[in-house]
Amino acid sequence: MKPQETVPTSLPGAVRASIADSLATVDAELARRYPGDPGTRQPVHTVYVPGDLLTATTARDWGDQALAALDQHAPDADSFAAVLGLPEDLAEPVHTRVRAKLEREPVEDLRIDFEDGYGPRPDAEEDAAAARAASLLAAACAEGGAPPCAGIRMKCMEAAVRDRGIRTLDIFLTGLMAAGGLPDGLVLTLPKVTYAEQVTAMVRLCEEFEKARGLAPGRIGFEIQIETTQAILGSDGRATVARMIDAAEGRATGLHYGTFDYSASCGVGAAHQSMDHPVADHAKAVMQVAAAGTGVRLSDGSTNVLPIGPTERVHDAWRLHHGLVRRSLARAYYQGWDMHPGHLPTRYAAVYAFYREGLEAAAERLAAYVDRTAQGTGIADEPATAKALSGHLVRGLDCRALDGAEVERLTGLGRAELDALAGRAPAVS
Template identity: 40%
Template sequence: MDTTLGPVEIAGFAETHGEQQARYPAPNLSWQPVHTVYVPADRLTSTTPADWGRAAAELLDRHITTPEAFAAVFGHDGLPRVAAKLASEPIEDLRVDFEDGYGVRPDEDADTERAAAAIAAMHADGALPRRWGLRVKSFADGDPGRSTRTLDGFLTGVIRNIGYLPAGFTVTFPKVLMSAYLGQFTTYLDEIEQGLGLPYQSLGFEMQVEAPQTVLFLGDAVGLSGGRLRAAHFGVFDYTAACGLPPHEQRLDHPACDHARHLMQTTLLSEGIELSDGSLAASPASDDGADVRALWRRHSELVRHSLAHGFYQGWDMHPSHLVSRYATTYAFHLRHYDEYKSRVLAWQEKRQEGGVMDEPATVKTMTAALRRADHCLGVE
């Protein structure tokens, strides 16, 4: 065709496009855990994953005895799949907690050594979850020396007991109230990595978003972390308290939490950072069946709310949560599996499916949804 200018070189395009590809990678379709289980360091044992799975299975056996009873609580018949998951892999992501769930104690060094030994025993038994690690104390508490000492002792103990650092390790860095804490923590990770002889950037961390001011500097978080930031986890109770919400409104499905999560998506998801929602700070009020089922229904509502907002991971704080976590997550990811598969295939074959005219962005989203569903089905 005729043109006026002919071939044109856009000044600076190559550099800008290279920066785009580096900063905004293609969506990661690799496996992500559906939850993180936090266990206070003094309560961790080498059998914690199995103990949680057994406790959850016992609750399920005691209070839901038929597929019909399961469907009455969760709206679908997923009992066999959930029961199988509790028996085979009850915890996908385990975090040894030295922060709020643990508190300030004079014997933290001893608990650190015991926790490292428990992790090594899990590894030896083939029971170490695919993701694992610890949550250190926050720099906001005013004692970074305590945080770094525990991390050092934990890593040193694990590597001494096993001989190397097993895959899946991460550190949770809570209450990041100042942006400078990210750079300071990253510098320490550089140092401990070198001290332990680990490969460069093998130590990554996840930050917790637990205050309104943290949301304001999320856009700088990846740069400040020097590429070590792997995930961001929402802390519902600290965040809602900081917003001045009364206790009965400190819940995951509050609009203030939706706002924070959407900002996390806007600033971090496009840069390849995993996102995780928070937790329900409740266990069954009693062992009575009505109380247990009420807890499962409420937790299922919150998990479904998170999933609908694009947060595919959350925290679980009690064995009972495993039942409602897996039941709700499986139902969400598998409900549209056949439909999405047909629509993706139709798009690939350049034909319509059921009158739907899918855009490429929607096809990418459906492909990601199918991948998450495959993970639920055990397809890697």
């Protein structure tokens, strides 16, 4: 072997060592605060169901109602594509995938609501509903029929409802433990957060429950719902949401934007409260920057325009919802809320079309990047873009908008290679 040629330098090794020592604390903080994507599947939506309306068949019922709406108002691929303005080449693959999804797994994330969707109830009534929710979820998990993610939204940490929220959380988690333990896809949502100290209180609750039941530290995480102006900008002019992520001490799994509460807190009139209002865009941009690199995922809100009534009205609501979901996807909000079974067809249509229409271009660019040539794409991509391209394909695979075989054929890359390029851990099925 030819000896490595020595090139001249001027700085002694002690300088590099000194620089490394001086930045050791910063290196540790970067690793702690910005661990990157958690490497797990993110649901494309969250379905909210009031605690008293939950049944053992809620997820299946939503799927059946969504299929019935398709059969009634857009019974074939061409009619569905015409309503939503889908390109001709996407009509059949999107329609086929939407129907298959509604038949196989209509709900990806189910939130049993004990806050606004449930309201104030006598304590005995809410106690019973929380215990029943735990029992139904545990049974669904045991039988293999639970959505991949599921949990509750408790009442917030404000003084008037704090004790009630804590008790409901305790009953629900205790019920799950009694039925065999906390499910892997458990998700808890803390609403109407205004101060980072409320997040700290939630962390303490999680810690105390873990100690009481012998769970591993950090086992319980939670989402933070952004519904108030104070959650975006504090009285000191700082971005409160960044402080909330820090206060969660690694337990925050997501930031969920609350469309109507946040709009109302900004003084927006009811007729103009929407996911695409300028106040919504501002809040979500702040959330996005605060969460970037932290592993905390983002979710957009919902529309309150329901696809019910005569076909013309349903089509109008579908077009609105489809457009809002596509807008969120383009802005890197890959999850949102669905409030009615009729929203499921357009949720999945928008998601599947989004990933399928960009498949060939993304695959070509990624293959060219891996081969270190432009290969006629006319674009010289950098590592950050390659990460985004592979992330796009991975998310499409997660929600089954894309098939592994077609992605591998177009890119020459298997799932493990895509995960590595996207900065994710190996896929968990």
